[in-house]
Amino acid sequence: MASDTTDPSTAGTGGTAPGADATIPDRTQGVPIVPGVPLLPGQGRIKDADADADADGDSDRSGGAATSASAAKEGAALRPSASPATAGLTEAAEATGWTPSGSGSGRTSPTEADSNGGGLPGTAGSTAGAAAERTSRRDRELGPEPASALTAGRLLVGVDRPPVSGWRRWLYTATFGRVNVGDSDAVRVQRALEHRISARLGGRTRYVPVLSRKGGVGKTTVTTLLGMVLADVREDRIIAMDANPDRGTLSDRSPGRADHTARQLVRNRYTIDSFAQLAGYVTRDGSRLHVLASDTDPAVAQAFDDSDYRAVTDLLSRYYSIVLTDCGTGMVHSVMKGTLEKADSVVLVSGGSIDEARLASETLSWLEAHGRQDLVAKAIVVINLSSGNGTQVNISQIEQHFRSRVKTVVRIPYDRHLAEGSCVDLSRLNPATRRAVTELAALVVDQLGA
Numbered sequence: 001m002a003s004d005t006t007d008p009s010t011a012g013t014g015g016t017a018p019g020a021d022a023t024i025p026d027r028t029q030g031v032p033i034v035p036g037v038p039l040l041p042g043q044g045r046i047k048d049a050d051a052d053a054d055a056d057g058d059s060d061r062s063g064g065a066a067t068s069a070s071a072a073k074e075g076a077a078l079r080p081s082a083s084p085a086t087a088g089l090t091e092a093a094e095a096t097g098w099t100p101s102g103s104g105s106g107r108t109s110p111t112e113a114d115s116n117g118g119g120l121p122g123t124a125g126s127t128a129g130a131a132a133e134r135t136s137r138r139d140r141e142l143g144p145e146p147a148s149a150l151t152a153g154r155l156l157v158g159v160d161r162p163p164v165s166g167w168r169r170w171l172y173t174a175t176f177g178r179v180n181v182g183d184s185d186a187v188r189v190q191r192a193l194e195h196r197i198s199a200r201l202g203g204r205t206r207y208v209p210v211l212s213r214k215g216g217v218g219k220t221t222v223t224t225l226l227g228m229v230l231a232d233v234r235e236d237r238i239i240a241m242d243a244n245p246d247r248g249t250l251s252d253r254s255p256g257r258a259d260h261t262a263r264q265l266v267r268n269r270y271t272i273d274s275f276a277q278l279a280g281y282v283t284r285d286g287s288r289l290h291v292l293a294s295d296t297d298p299a300v301a302q303a304f305d306d307s308d309y310r311a312v313t314d315l316l317s318r319y320y321s322i323v324l325t326d327c328g329t330g331m332v333h334s335v336m337k338g339t340l341e342k343a344d345s346v347v348l349v350s351g352g353s354i355d356e357a358r359l360a361s362e363t364l365s366w367l368e369a370h371g372r373q374d375l376v377a378k379a380i381v382v383i384n385l386s387s388g389n390g391t392q393v394n395i396s397q398i399e400q401h402f403r404s405r406v407k408t409v410v411r412i413p414y415d416r417h418l419a420e421g422s423c424v425d426l427s428r429l430n431p432a433t434r435r436a437v438t439e440l441a442a443l444v445v446d447q448l449g450a
Contacts, residue, residue, distance in 0.1 A: 016069060025057075080296070148259040162177065163182060163187075168181050197234060197442050201445070204298030205322065205323060207322075208226075208322065208324050209327050209345060209346055210326055210344050212349045214329060214360075217360075220250050220253055222347065223325075223326040224250065224289075224383050227291075228288075229322075230445075231288035231289040233441070237319045238290065241306070242262065243328065251283065255283075256421065263304055264281065273354065290320070304335065307336045310338045322448070327339055331366050344448055346378070348360055350383050350398070351392065351393065354397070361401065361402070361405070363375050364379065367379075376405070380443055380447065381409045381410070382410075385414050387421075415429055
């Protein structure tokens with residue numbers, strides 16, 4: 001007596017066992033067992049496929065013509081679904097190399113798995129690990145640090161410098177360096193200005209003429225002060241030349257004795273091929289500033305013209321970084337043409353009186369009328385009160401006027417040492433005068449480096 005066989009997949013649902021010649025595929029064969037993933041996801045769909053297969057089997061036994069259609073339907077039932085319920089099974093199959101029947105694509109490459117967002121369950125943080133591996137590999141490709149990486153700022157422990165003067169210096173000395181309150185704000189500002197003055201300017205010579213349309217306003221004094229501060233702070237060479245067609249006094253305000261003049265340098269310029277030879281024509285005693293004097297003989301003073309100025313400055317450009325030009329009064333003499341053509345920035349000097357301020361303002365108008373708006377935009381106006389100002393002129397109003405025309409205005413206060421009219425000594429200047437001149441030098445370097 002034959003016994004009925006019940007299909008486990010249809011038990012409890014009223015299903016009957018298929019015939020003896022029907023083959024039920026074992027859909028668990030070859031499937032990897034992954035923790036947390038159902039062995040046969042999409043169970044309802046497989047039951048439907050079994051029912052379709054049974055129906056197809058009956059039709060096949062009865063000689064029906066739907067054999068090929070049932071085979072295709074069974075292959076579709078065995079193909080893994082793209083639903084989220086089968087995502088884990090698909091990923092696990094890709095990791096083990098098993099391919100469900102009907103896929104026809106073979107094993108999925110790791111690149112495709114990464115692009116599709118796939119990955120083995122339980123491998124959280126694998127992306128971060130790969131990034132860390134790439135970072136370490138990149139570090140290995142860079143190689144060891146060069147010797148230039150061992151800088152003083154990296155290896156030395158910072159030590160504050162001791163105060164330079166005043167009670168702060170006394171406290172530092174009395175406590176054997178244990179108490180260091182640092183320098184005052186004035187000293188810090190001074191250091192910041194000196195840092196600006198010492199800035200590099202590049203590989204060519206810069207030309208700065210000092211202009212004034214009226215004599216007696218301190219143009220030569222400002223040229224000397226500016227040149228001394230620049231030479232005292234900067235490491236390169238600075239020279240101030242007297243280009244006054246008349247009798248110039250630049251050498252009188254500078255320490256040392258002038259044995260040669262600019263006119264003599266013009267005559268002998270073809271014999272000079274080194275700085276040692278040029279040094280014999282300039283004065284530099286008592287200061288790092290080099291000074292090229294003008295002729296003192298009125299009979300030959302007018303001989304210094306535009307061509308002579310160009311010849312001298314071409315020679316000086318080989319050995320000096322900054323050339324200051326103490327121009328004569330007026331704007332129409334021949335030397336002024338070459339002076340303005342070579343100028344990188346200008347310093348305009350005005351006194352504290354009404355006529356001096358007017359003439360200085362008219363100088364700016366003259367430059368604008370002759371197409372030198374670029375020099376007006378970079379001009380620095382100096383209101384020089386170093387020789388004394390006992391009038392009731394409102395200097396603040398003069399400053400306000402010039403600030404409406406130029407960006408920078410500097411006031412040099414009265415200084416007894418400068419009022420003497422003799423050689424300038426920076427150590428004898430009042431602190432306020434020294435700060436004003438240092439600010440002027442910093443502003444000039446800022447303009448030259450812009």
